[in-house]
Amino acid sequence: MIRTEEMLLNMGPQHPSTHGVFRIILKIDGETIIEAKPVIGYLHRGTEKLAEDLQYTQIIPYTDRLDYISAMTNNYVLCHAVETMMGLEIPDRAEYLRVIAMELGRIVSHLVSWGTYLLDLGATTPFLYAFREREAIINLINELCGARLTFNYMRVGGVKWDAPEGWIEKVRDFIPYMREQLAGYHDLVSGNEIFLSRVKGVGKYTKEEAIQYSLSGPTLRCTGVKWDLRKDEPYSIYNRFDFDVVTRETGDCLSRYEVRLEEIEQSLRIVEQAVEQFPAEGEILAKVPKIIKAPKGEAFVRIESPRGEIGCYIASDGKKEPYRLKFRRPSFYNLQILPKLLKGENIANLIAILGAIDIVLGEVDG
Amino acid sequence: MMEELLHSSPGLVNFGIFFLLGTVLLLVVLGFVTYAILAERKVLGFMQNRMGPNQLGGKWGLLQTAADVLKLLLKEDTIPKLADKPLFIIAPVIAFAPSFMVLATIPFTDKLQFADIGVGLLYYIAISGLTTIGAVTAGWASNNKYALLGGMRAAAQMISYEIPLVMSVLGIILLSGSLNLNDIVAAQADTAWFIFLQPVAFFVFLIAATAELTRVPFDLVEAESELIAGFHVEYSGFRWAFFMLSEYVYLFAMSALVTILFFGGWLPLPFLGFIPGAIWFALKFSMVVFIFIWFRATFPRLRADHLMEFGWKVLVPIALANIFLTALGKELFEYFF
Amino acid sequence: MSGEKDLDQLKKEAAAKAKAAALAKLQAKQQGQVATEAPKAPVEPPKTEVTTPEPTAAPADEKAKAAAAAKAKAAAAAKAKAAALAKQQNAGASETVNANVSSEEVPTASEPAGADEKAKAAAAAKAKAAAAAKAKAAALAKQQGTEGSEPAGDDEKAKAIAAAKAKAAAAAKAKLAAQGGNAAPAGDDEKAKAIAAAKAKAAAAAKAKLAAQGGDAAPAGDDEKAKAIAAAKAKAAAAVAAKAKAAGADAGATAVEATPAKPSPNQQYLDKYVKVIEEHLGSEVLEESYINKLSKDVPTLVVKKDTYFKIAEFLKYNEQLGFDYLSEIHGSDFETHMEVYVHLFSFKNRQSVALKVKIDRDQPVIHSIMPLWAGADWAECEAYDLLGIQFEGHPNLHRIMLGEEWVGYPLRKDYEQYDVEV
Numbered sequence A: 001m002i003r004t005e006e007m008l009l010n011m012g013p014q015h016p017s018t019h020g021v022f023r024i025i026l027k028i029d030g031e032t033i034i035e036a037k038p039v040i041g042y043l044h045r046g047t048e049k050l051a052e053d054l055q056y057t058q059i060i061p062y063t064d065r066l067d068y069i070s071a072m073t074n075n076y077v078l079c080h081a082v083e084t085m086m087g088l089e090i091p092d093r094a095e096y097l098r099v100i101a102m103e104l105g106r107i108v109s110h111l112v113s114w115g116t117y118l119l120d121l122g123a124t125t126p127f128l129y130a131f132r133e134r135e136a137i138i139n140l141i142n143e144l145c146g147a148r149l150t151f152n153y154m155r156v157g158g159v160k161w162d163a164p165e166g167w168i169e170k171v172r173d174f175i176p177y178m179r180e181q182l183a184g185y186h187d188l189v190s191g192n193e194i195f196l197s198r199v200k201g202v203g204k205y206t207k208e209e210a211i212q213y214s215l216s217g218p219t220l221r222c223t224g225v226k227w228d229l230r231k232d233e234p235y236s237i238y239n240r241f242d243f244d245v246v247t248r249e250t251g252d253c254l255s256r257y258e259v260r261l262e263e264i265e266q267s268l269r270i271v272e273q274a275v276e277q278f279p280a281e282g283e284i285l286a287k288v289p290k291i292i293k294a295p296k297g298e299a300f301v302r303i304e305s306p307r308g309e310i311g312c313y314i315a316s317d318g319k320k321e322p323y324r325l326k327f328r329r330p331s332f333y334n335l336q337i338l339p340k341l342l343k344g345e346n347i348a349n350l351i352a353i354l355g356a357i358d359i360v361l362g363e364v365d366g
Numbered sequence B: 001m002m003e004e005l006l007h008s009s010p011g012l013v014n015f016g017i018f019f020l021l022g023t024v025l026l027l028v029v030l031g032f033v034t035y036a037i038l039a040e041r042k043v044l045g046f047m048q049n050r051m052g053p054n055q056l057g058g059k060w061g062l063l064q065t066a067a068d069v070l071k072l073l074l075k076e077d078t079i080p081k082l083a084d085k086p087l088f089i090i091a092p093v094i095a096f097a098p099s100f101m102v103l104a105t106i107p108f109t110d111k112l113q114f115a116d117i118g119v120g121l122l123y124y125i126a127i128s129g130l131t132t133i134g135a136v137t138a139g140w141a142s143n144n145k146y147a148l149l150g151g152m153r154a155a156a157q158m159i160s161y162e163i164p165l166v167m168s169v170l171g172i173i174l175l176s177g178s179l180n181l182n183d184i185v186a187a188q189a190d191t192a193w194f195i196f197l198q199p200v201a202f203f204v205f206l207i208a209a210t211a212e213l214t215r216v217p218f219d220l221v222e223a224e225s226e227l228i229a230g231f232h233v234e235y236s237g238f239r240w241a242f243f244m245l246s247e248y249v250y251l252f253a254m255s256a257l258v259t260i261l262f263f264g265g266w267l268p269l270p271f272l273g274f275i276p277g278a279i280w281f282a283l284k285f286s287m288v289v290f291i292f293i294w295f296r297a298t299f300p301r302l303r304a305d306h307l308m309e310f311g312w313k314v315l316v317p318i319a320l321a322n323i324f325l326t327a328l329g330k331e332l333f334e335y336f337f
Numbered sequence C: 001m002s003g004e005k006d007l008d009q010l011k012k013e014a015a016a017k018a019k020a021a022a023l024a025k026l027q028a029k030q031q032g033q034v035a036t037e038a039p040k041a042p043v044e045p046p047k048t049e050v051t052t053p054e055p056t057a058a059p060a061d062e063k064a065k066a067a068a069a070a071k072a073k074a075a076a077a078a079k080a081k082a083a084a085l086a087k088q089q090n091a092g093a094s095e096t097v098n099a100n101v102s103s104e105e106v107p108t109a110s111e112p113a114g115a116d117e118k119a120k121a122a123a124a125a126k127a128k129a130a131a132a133a134k135a136k137a138a139a140l141a142k143q144q145g146t147e148g149s150e151p152a153g154d155d156e157k158a159k160a161i162a163a164a165k166a167k168a169a170a171a172a173k174a175k176l177a178a179q180g181g182n183a184a185p186a187g188d189d190e191k192a193k194a195i196a197a198a199k200a201k202a203a204a205a206a207k208a209k210l211a212a213q214g215g216d217a218a219p220a221g222d223d224e225k226a227k228a229i230a231a232a233k234a235k236a237a238a239a240v241a242a243k244a245k246a247a248g249a250d251a252g253a254t255a256v257e258a259t260p261a262k263p264s265p266n267q268q269y270l271d272k273y274v275k276v277i278e279e280h281l282g283s284e285v286l287e288e289s290y291i292n293k294l295s296k297d298v299p300t301l302v303v304k305k306d307t308y309f310k311i312a313e314f315l316k317y318n319e320q321l322g323f324d325y326l327s328e329i330h331g332s333d334f335e336t337h338m339e340v341y342v343h344l345f346s347f348k349n350r351q352s353v354a355l356k357v358k359i360d361r362d363q364p365v366i367h368s369i370m371p372l373w374a375g376a377d378w379a380e381c382e383a384y385d386l387l388g389i390q391f392e393g394h395p396n397l398h399r400i401m402l403g404e405e406w407v408g409y410p411l412r413k414d415y416e417q418y419d420v421e422v
Helices: A047-051 A056-064 A071-086 A092-120 A125-145 A167-190 A193-199 A207-212 A253-277 A330-342 A347-357 A361-365 B002-007 B012-047 B064-074 B085-105 B120-128 B130-141 B145-176 B181-190 B199-212 B237-262 B277-298 B304-336 C002-035 C044-049 C057-074 C077-099 C106-127 C132-165 C167-180 C184-214 C218-235 C237-261 C267-281 C305-317 C376-387
Strands: A007-011 A023-029 A032-039 A297-305 A308-316 A324-328 C286-292 C298-303 C325-333 C338-346 C351-359 C365-367 C390-392
Touching: A007 B145, A023 A347, A032 A330, A032 A347, A047 A056, A047 A324, A056 A071, A071 A092, A071 A297, A071 A308, A092 A125, A092 A167, A092 A253, A092 A347, A125 A167, A167 A253, A193 A253, A193 A347, A207 A330, A253 A347, A297 C286, A297 C325, A297 C338, A308 A330, A308 C325, A324 C325, A330 A347, A330 A361, A330 C376, B012 B064, B012 B085, B012 B237, B012 B277, B064 B237, B085 B120, B085 B130, B085 B237, B120 B130, B120 B145, B120 B181, B120 B237, B130 B145, B130 B237, B145 B181, B145 B199, B145 B237, B145 B304, B181 B237, B199 B237, B199 B277, B199 B304, B237 B277, C267 C286, C267 C298, C267 C305, C267 C351, C298 C305, C305 C338, C305 C351, C305 C365, C325 C376, C351 C365, C376 C390
Parallel strands: C298 C351, C365 C390
Antiparallel strands: A007 A023, A023 A032, A297 A308, A308 A324, C286 C298, C325 C338, C338 C351
16 A cells, blocks of 8 residues: 655755755655756856957956855956966066965855855854854955955956055964864864764765866865866966865765865965065056957966866957857866766755855856 | 642632643743743854844843744744645644643642643653654645655654653663652652763763754754755744744753753752752753753754664663663662662 | 967968068178178178088078078978078177177177077066076076176167168067067067077078088978977967076077977977877878967867767877866857867876867757766757757757757857847
């Protein structure tokens, strides 16, 4: 008389743990997932199409809205692409400001990732701690560029605003504070048995699978691939800093968590060195023409965003607008492995796995 | 006083007295719930580096919960079109009624108790188990998949954890020789608080009690980030308030029970007997409530299968071993002394 | 895509002009030799004296010029590029000698020339930010710069004069600079490039002359190489600057050896890829291959539509190539055609390659590479969704962003919104 039945569960686009408007159609047997089908596109704004009618400088605010958690790297990748095409030499001070801003952005991103991940796993407190530190960084960036989330800070050839008086000192003071908090995070969460049982061995994939699925960033490094564009294809002035590429071998959710937390520390190291080396004076914008025109041709550059490899492709016909602009959005590529990972897991693990991939829907949907 | 009343002949006056006392208890409990919620929010706020309610009713936000309740009462009552209407309506009542029923047996002091029945502990555990039915009914009647999953989780979890809960207190029953809660407190007056005599039982009981209350880290039933709100996802307004109310009344009842079973109820600390029993009870009780809130601020959520494993493979064997050791200890103690 | 071609064309034009100028000048010089007058051709006396090959820079340059001129007459138009570069250098060399007007002896003339190069390198190095790595080079350059600073000053003036005189050369240079995209650093780079290129040319020419005496055909090959080098140099401004510094530090003799070694840092990889592919799949499969200097010198392969999948497969599974990581795949609408751009990366070799294929715009169908790289799954869906490119063999091609009911393909250039109200 008893019969079991598979059930379709429509998770999202409004769901607390999908980090935005991500939808996933689950075929479940009890709580076990038989098949998962992600549906994206709810936040597609057509950035690339819009960009075809905009001048390069005008596109920068749009990049803020892709990965709105760490908009600095998005700003940079566009500017970097145009600069690479134009062969621009960026003033030192601008490069340092960029690196400091980007690394602070990376810390923010990993903090948000950490906090929301634990919120997904049912712990509310870490989220608030993470946002407390995030607030401190956001305030710093706010002083730098007058915005808290959509920075619109970088320009082709440099940055828009110089660091205000005493700002560098504030950044310097922030580093030890952040280190202390980071130790607190480990005390609070990293050793917790319940937490470990939720993430250890969950959502595992191998190095080969990670490469096959074009994963990048922490999702790639957690399998032991030592690959960080900051180190291996240095852009900007990253070759002037001493930092480690964080890797783990296991490729489970825990390793991704650990990689992110440790990358905060590495970013702090970079910021520390950048603050030390910060040139006392200098230009913040290279000599660029009023209206920026990338030379005819095409370019694809990629840099390391907190979520992985963010790329920018520009095909230019020599006009002031790009002929074609395309962003390689790491979240978009990273998310592809999800259906494979979810097969046979239960719903609680879905949350753990999805959270550990760390997507931003603005970026997934473009 | 209650004993006499219970044994007196029925009449209008007695009914009036019963009704009055019942209302008083209701108000006390509602007052507790109101301020327990506020306390929880304040304590969580303190632990999480934020303010908590601080606008309504002075800087402590003393009227915040009252306003919340008012809002819930005034809210539109929505019932999904395809829900099983009768069940949907009755589910909050099923969940809520037992939570008040269990309060009857709890002795707040040696004087203040409503029903001093011989099997008070058994009564408590038996009645509290009924709430599960409310949760499952709500989950089923909502015609919502998340609610259904939540209801199923609730059934599995509450039944699994009822067992270690009961078994952990068996040691206490062995030591005190009674299921009557007054007798259990009295036994602690003779020897020591049972937390010292039965530490293992205490931890098992505390864990199982947290699971019974479906509080963090065992809040899988309503797991916000997984099942959105679990079995009460479709409820709103005062129906939803009833679920919340029953949850907090259980928090009240369970904390009182822990106080009685392990902390000696209203018994004072040595040399501090001049402080009335009610205050002692309130202090110990508040401490237990605080522990529950503390848990909530600290732990992430368990996974459903781990929860089951933990209940059956860890807590039940430990509770069993505890019973065995207690019995052995008691026999040896009696044999030698 | 076509940027590269256009660049070549521009170059050819510039080269052609420059060549004409060079010929004119040569004639003028020949006349000048007879007349032995005019500040226009003060270079000649040393030149006439030098008939035997010497390793020093200046005479070699003269020879290079002669060789270039001689060759230019016989050689095809394509070679004119190198000639133009050599010509530029000649202008520079003549200035140098101009600065030392009185000196008739070859060694004295050659020495300041070397120092001058150094000075220029130093100037370029100074213009750059003083990075840790660069600091060393700068220090070296400075050391030498102190020796050569005086001639450099003279040289500046002399050059201004000479530049005004040699209008054709200036025009060609301006054109090249314009291609370079910006003025200030490009100027330095141009200089450095011209120097380095001329050195290579000089070496090649010196060899050529020797070889010509020996009656060998080899110099043509050398010229080809030198030209390729010069061209590659023009592409990577930063790389050139670094190299010029290195060359400047090492002085003339070593430059002869250094320059043919590495034209663009990635040229060797491109050559390797092309070689391996052509060995295994035949020479017909590739439409074009070049270094995309705008895109951090990424080796770019343009393949034919029907060989696209085969080459992609080969790139992934070949032992020597092993491009196991798909970094990016997307389509573009170029109005005349569609294009699919694939950026691959090899973790084994730590090398990138860009793979491009042009497809028909009216029937944009291409084989899916998702069977090779699972990461291409969604990206191909996106290209399908926004551009309407059909990927054959993709197991789940759907409109990933806009939904199946969307009308039209927004990223096409002729897209018009179906729902006009919005």
